[in-house]
Amino acid sequence: MLALFAALALAVSQQGVRPEDDPDLVNREPAGGAEIADPTESRPTRSAQQKTPGPAEADKKADKKADKKSDGGKAATEEYTSAFDDEAGEGKRPAPPKAKPKKPAPPPDPYVTPKDAKGVLAYADHLFLDGDWYRSISEYRRFLYMVKGRGDHAPRAALAVGEALLRGEQWDAAGRQLDGVAARTTNLQLRRTALFGSGRAYLLDGRPELAKPRFRLLAEDSDTDVDLREEATWLLAWGHFDAGELEKAREIFAQIAKAQGHHAEEAEGVVGLLDKEDSLATKNVLLAGALSLVPGLGHFYLGQWMIGITSLSWNALFIVAAVLAWVQGQWGPAIILTFMELGWYSGGVFGAISGAYKHNRDVVRNWRDQIIADYGQSRELPTMDAFADRHEALPGNLIRFGASF
Numbered sequence: 001m002l003a004l005f006a007a008l009a010l011a012v013s014q015q016g017v018r019p020e021d022d023p024d025l026v027n028r029e030p031a032g033g034a035e036i037a038d039p040t041e042s043r044p045t046r047s048a049q050q051k052t053p054g055p056a057e058a059d060k061k062a063d064k065k066a067d068k069k070s071d072g073g074k075a076a077t078e079e080y081t082s083a084f085d086d087e088a089g090e091g092k093r094p095a096p097p098k099a100k101p102k103k104p105a106p107p108p109d110p111y112v113t114p115k116d117a118k119g120v121l122a123y124a125d126h127l128f129l130d131g132d133w134y135r136s137i138s139e140y141r142r143f144l145y146m147v148k149g150r151g152d153h154a155p156r157a158a159l160a161v162g163e164a165l166l167r168g169e170q171w172d173a174a175g176r177q178l179d180g181v182a183a184r185t186t187n188l189q190l191r192r193t194a195l196f197g198s199g200r201a202y203l204l205d206g207r208p209e210l211a212k213p214r215f216r217l218l219a220e221d222s223d224t225d226v227d228l229r230e231e232a233t234w235l236l237a238w239g240h241f242d243a244g245e246l247e248k249a250r251e252i253f254a255q256i257a258k259a260q261g262h263h264a265e266e267a268e269g270v271v272g273l274l275d276k277e278d279s280l281a282t283k284n285v286l287l288a289g290a291l292s293l294v295p296g297l298g299h300f301y302l303g304q305w306m307i308g309i310t311s312l313s314w315n316a317l318f319i320v321a322a323v324l325a326w327v328q329g330q331w332g333p334a335i336i337l338t339f340m341e342l343g344w345y346s347g348g349v350f351g352a353i354s355g356a357y358k359h360n361r362d363v364v365r366n367w368r369d370q371i372i373a374d375y376g377q378s379r380e381l382p383t384m385d386a387f388a389d390r391h392e393a394l395p396g397n398l399i400r401f402g403a404s405f
Contacts, residue, residue: 117146121153128160128395131384133168136395137161155181155190160396162197166381171205174198192224193398196232200401203239203379212239227262231402234263237270238379241368250274266375273371280363288356289349298352302359311348318344378402 124139140157147154158181165174175198182194199214218224218232237252253274256267283302292298296312299305318341325334372379382402387393393400 117143117151118153120146121157124157124160125395128164129384133164137164140164155185155187156394156396158396159190159193159197160394162194162201163395163400166197166201166204166401167384171201175201175205175210188223192218192221192228193401196228196398197401199232199235199239200381203235203242204381206242208239208242212236212243215239228398230256230259230261230263234267235379237267238376241270241371246274246277263378266378270371270375273367273374277367280367282360282363283356285353285356285360289353292349292352295345295348298349299355302352302355304355307351307355311344311351315341315344315348 120139120143124136124143127136127139140161143157144154149158159178162174162178162181165171165177178194178198178201182191182198185191185194195214196218199211199218202208202210202214215232215236219229219236221229224232233252234256237249237256240246240249240252250271253267253270257264257271288298288301290298291301295315296308296310299308299311318337322334322337322341325331325337380402382400387400390399
């Protein structure tokens with residue numbers, strides 16, 4: 001205890017002594033020539049001494065940062081240079097590649113089970129066989145949308161749309177639908193079926209100039225099935241017949257009759273009627289006009305007896321009245337009656353000439369209609385009753401277009 005109190009007293013006595021009060025402390029020189037700091041100068045605190053780095057430490061940190069930057073740049077340069085050397089070899093260094101923007105993912109296609117598509121196709125066939133052509137077209141197109149135009153049944157559905165338009169007597173729409181199928185497909189058999197159907201549609205529409213090229217492609221293709229080629233040749237002959245090219249039509253009909261095929265008998269009958277063209281009871285147009293110089297005679301030549309008598313009577317009346325007016329000096333009525341007579345007279349001549357043209361046109365038309373009525377039934381699409389017992393003949397099949405019945 002005494003030692004503790006002595007130490008405390010010594011410490012208190014030393015703490016209370018100031019340098020300026022002790023001359024020995026002021027005048028004492030430091031050992032080893034060291035300088036003694038002025039006690040009046042401010043000294044940094046311990047925390048300030050720890051936070052503030054010295055010049056040596058600041059130089060070391062700056063050197064480390066410079067080394068890191070040089071190392072990083074060198075590494076990036078070596079990496080980019082190696083990539084350039086691998087890809088481009090020697091040459092000008094390209095710009096670093098830019099990041100490509102990501103494309104949005106396409107929406108997923110709606111999933112349709114084969115069972116759903118098969119049910120739609122079956123319902124379309126049901127509407128077709130029931131005679132509801134236009135609703136069946138909508139269902140066939142729904143089926144094609146569901147299967148994206150692919151699959152074993154898609155070609156038949158596309159052809160069934162054309163057949164439904166044909167049976168609905170939408171000839172132009174049917175031809176364009178089947179032409180589209182023929183243009184898109186790479187299947188030769190499907191293309192031939194579509195061409196045959198479109199040719200029949202244009203033939204029924206009264207446009208043989210569009211039907212003939214399609215039938216000719218099939219008739220002249222040696223790889224085409226025999227039955228289809230024979231049917232195409234038969235309809236090609238009718239196309240020339242409808243176009244008024246009777247000589248060409250007779251030539252093709254004669255070839256069909258000689259080949260002894262499916263239409264040989266019909267073709268022989270058509271050739272026989274075509275040979276009677278020169279013996280048709282036509283009238284000479286020039287003769288009818290010449291006879292009409294005598295009012296009424298041209299109409300008598302055409303067999304138009306009542307018109308001839310009427311023309312003769314009125315012309316005679318106007319001639320007599322005009323002559324009397326001129327003789328009596330009645331110039332006004334004479335001029336009027338003369339012009340009226342000239343109108344009646346010229347009208348009689350024109351009527352006889354046009355009557356001869358109409359007579360010849362009607363004779364030829366009746367003759368051609370008789371040929372079609374006797375031998376052209378197969379020009380039409382087969383009726384639905386023809387397939388009542390043929391369950392394999394589903395809508396859109398070649399047989400339903402009348403190609404090989």
